[in-house]
Amino acid sequence: MNPFRRLRPLLLLPLALLLGGCFDNTRSEPPPVAVAAPMPAPPPIKVGLALGGGAAKGFAHIGVIKMLEANGIQPVAVSGTSAGSVVGALYASGMDAFQMQQHAFALDESRIRDVRLFSGGLVQGQKLQDYVNELVGKRSIEQMKKPLAIVSTQLETGNRTVFVRGNTGQAVRASSSVPGVFEPVVIGKASYVDGGVVSPVPVDAARQLGADFIIAVDISSKASGKTPAHMVGIVNQSISIMGQKLGEQELARADIVIRPNVNDIGAADFQQRNNAILEGEKAALAAMPQIRAKLEQLQQNRVAAQAAAWQAAQPAPVECTQEASRLGRLFGRGDDCVAPKPGATQ
Numbered sequence: 001m002n003p004f005r006r007l008r009p010l011l012l013l014p015l016a017l018l019l020g021g022c023f024d025n026t027r028s029e030p031p032p033v034a035v036a037a038p039m040p041a042p043p044p045i046k047v048g049l050a051l052g053g054g055a056a057k058g059f060a061h062i063g064v065i066k067m068l069e070a071n072g073i074q075p076v077a078v079s080g081t082s083a084g085s086v087v088g089a090l091y092a093s094g095m096d097a098f099q100m101q102q103h104a105f106a107l108d109e110s111r112i113r114d115v116r117l118f119s120g121g122l123v124q125g126q127k128l129q130d131y132v133n134e135l136v137g138k139r140s141i142e143q144m145k146k147p148l149a150i151v152s153t154q155l156e157t158g159n160r161t162v163f164v165r166g167n168t169g170q171a172v173r174a175s176s177s178v179p180g181v182f183e184p185v186v187i188g189k190a191s192y193v194d195g196g197v198v199s200p201v202p203v204d205a206a207r208q209l210g211a212d213f214i215i216a217v218d219i220s221s222k223a224s225g226k227t228p229a230h231m232v233g234i235v236n237q238s239i240s241i242m243g244q245k246l247g248e249q250e251l252a253r254a255d256i257v258i259r260p261n262v263n264d265i266g267a268a269d270f271q272q273r274n275n276a277i278l279e280g281e282k283a284a285l286a287a288m289p290q291i292r293a294k295l296e297q298l299q300q301n302r303v304a305a306q307a308a309a310w311q312a313a314q315p316a317p318v319e320c321t322q323e324a325s326r327l328g329r330l331f332g333r334g335d336d337c338v339a340p341k342p343g344a345t346q
Contacts, residue, residue: 039310042302045295048211049075049091050254051084052201052247053194054219055178055267056276058083059104060260063280064217066097071288073295075215079149079162079205081195084217085175086132089168092148093136103135104273116183123182125173133169141168149205150175151195155184160198162205196220200247203254213298215291216254217280219262220247256291258283 049068051061061084068075080088090100114127141148142165150163150171163171166187174185174192184191199205201216251257260283265272 039307042299042306045298045302046077046210046212047073047075047295048077048079048206048209048214049088050201050203050206050214050216051078051080051088052216052218052220053082053084053176053196054221054262055083056270056272057219057221057260057262057265057267058087059273059276060219060262060280060283061087061217062097062100062104063277063282064258064260064284065091065280066101066277067281067284067288068215069097071292073215073291075146075211077147077149077206077209077211079151079202079209080172080175081151081199081202082176082178083219084202085150085172085195086128088148088150089132089136089144089172092144092146093139093168094145095135101277104277107270107273109270122180125177125182125185128176129167129169129173131169132172133167136168139168141165141171144168147209149202149209151199151202151205152177152185152192153195153197155191155193158198160195161190161192162202162208164209198246199250200244201251201254201257203250207253213256213295214254215256215258216251217258217260218247218251219260220244221267222263255294256287258287 049065051058054060065075065087075091078088078092080086087100090103095103112128112131114124115122116124136144141150141163148164148168150168152161152163152171152174153159154161161174163174170185170187173182174187175195177183177185177192178194179197182193184193186192195202200220201218203214203216206214206216258280260276260279262276262279265276265279
């Protein structure tokens with residue numbers, strides 16, 4: 001027998017193994033590639049409303065809210081001082097501007113005025129407390145549909161007090177207790193008077209409720225060169241003058257300030273409620289272009305900030321670690337993965 005015939009299988013075996021490795025169609029799995037998560041939308045802007053004090057001028061707040069709602073702007077939090085606390089409580093309870101307007105037109109002054117002489121003030125304020133509690137369905141402040149802050153002044157210390165829980169009507173009464181006109185309100189061991197003494201327009205309180213964009217409504221009396229005809233007007237204007245500088249500093253922290261033209265409406269002139277509402281509507285409508293522009297700018301800034309944060313949080317590109325063998329490339333087998341180009345994202 002030919003010795004080469006016997007050795008032929010042994011000589012062919014290495015060649016078969018080599019060719020089998022070259023033409024093997026099995027490929028190793030490429031490394032996982034990180035897929036970027038979609039960029040989340042920025043959170044919506046939370047609009048807050050800061051309603052200032054001004055007695056009967058406070059009906060203007062209803063007109064402002066009416067125009068905001070008509071233009072698709074829905075405040076999610078509200079703070080109020082004095083008359084602003086009355087409107088703020090009704091609004092936070094779930095009433096819209098038209099419902100508040102109906103209650104304003106139907107208001108009988110005898111329902112909120114309980115005169116009692118020689119008791120630290122002409123008006124006790126209990127009727128106002130009961131009236132507000134009735135309209136809000138006896139909800140406490142923390143049970144409101146919108147976050148609510150009611151600002152008052154602690155008589156013993158002169159410090160600002162912000163009520164965010166407790167009896168709604170009582171807090172409104174405390175915030176509205178004009179010194180010399182209303183009796184101070186005793187809550188716990190402290191006495192409270194009108195919030196306009198320390199915070200005529202409660203911008204900071206609205207911000208503390210979590211609002212991002214504050215619309216402040218200033219209805220405070222401005223010195224007009226005339227002496228108010230009634231004692232309530234005299235006291236109200238005196239408080240406004242005392243808190244004017246302090247109020248200007250707080251108003252500067254608002255994003256928008258709306259000033260209805262109600263300076264000619266007296267603090268006790270409830271017969272002018274319709275005019276006050278109309279002035280609130282006109283002032284809010286005039287401010288609408290500025291409100292829209294500032295909201296749009298804030299939204300653009302948020303989108304840019306969100307995009308930058310999202311880009312920074314993306315994983316680094318995956319480096320390619322597998323390469324085809326020379327024989328694999330020779331027989332047409334490509335790389336299992338391709339390394340990304342510098343600066344490219346996965």
